[in-house]
Amino acid sequence: MKKILDNINKHVILTADEEDIFISKVTIENFKAKSMVLKPGDICTKSYFINSGIIRSFTVNDNSVEHVLNFSCEGWWISDMYSYLTQKPGNLFIEVLEDAEVVVLSKENQELLYYEISKLERFFRILIENSLIANQERLMDNLSLSAEERFEKFCSKYPTLIQKVPQKQIASFIGVTPEFFSKMKARLLKK
Known part of the structure; x- marks a missing residue:
């Protein structure tokens, strides 16, 4: 306890x-x-x-x-x-x-x-x-930030989850399709 x-x-x-x-x-x-x-x-x-x-x-x-x-x-x-x-x-x-x-x-x-x-x-x-x-901030982020920026915020808020949670669930959380997420993540890794 x-x-x-x-x-x-x-x-x-x-x-x-x-x-x-x-x-x-x-x-x-x-x-x-x-x-x-x-x-x-x-x-x-x-x-x-x-x-x-x-x-x-x-x-x-x-x-x-x-x-x-x-x-x-x-x-x-x-x-x-x-x-x-x-x-x-x-x-x-x-x-x-x-x-x-x-x-x-x-x-x-x-x-x-x-x-x-x-x-x-x-x-x-x-x-x-x-x-x-937190909910208001997330709503504002979804309205004003790019998918990449939302993913970066996710990574800083939930650093331990990136390797533990299926990518399709992270994609859903940041508001993109799994296909878009996969392409976006590949682009970010090339940087």
Whole structure:
């Protein structure tokens, strides 16, 4: 539980008693690669903190084309935020790419923690604000940067994923076809 407590303590400092209360409200789960944690139509009732492994969220359009929204690796959180916050059926797949150990926090326990440890409400507000900023930045990047520039940003944000994630998923994340990505990557390697 050290990793998640360190993650929390970056933003709010918990006492030893508060840490014990928090730990009593979470569980640890292990998922094998290629496991689906969530599917469209499911109501997301949990958020996940990644202790180890890689998890992605994505959607599939009417033409069966995948659109990767996020990759989450060690020290990051992942959930279908729309479904989690509204408790309505979601539209995302959440898939484990590399065997993962995660800390699981249910929506119900998160709400209880808000009452028991008010600092955690601040912590989760900060997480949501940071997520909103990252999503807005990504949207702006998709509108204003070239594919090469988006790939360079991906490489700096996710340096460990470049060798671990299939190229077609990286292409999807930066908003290009796998064919274009392959040609672009070959051009960049020649430079």
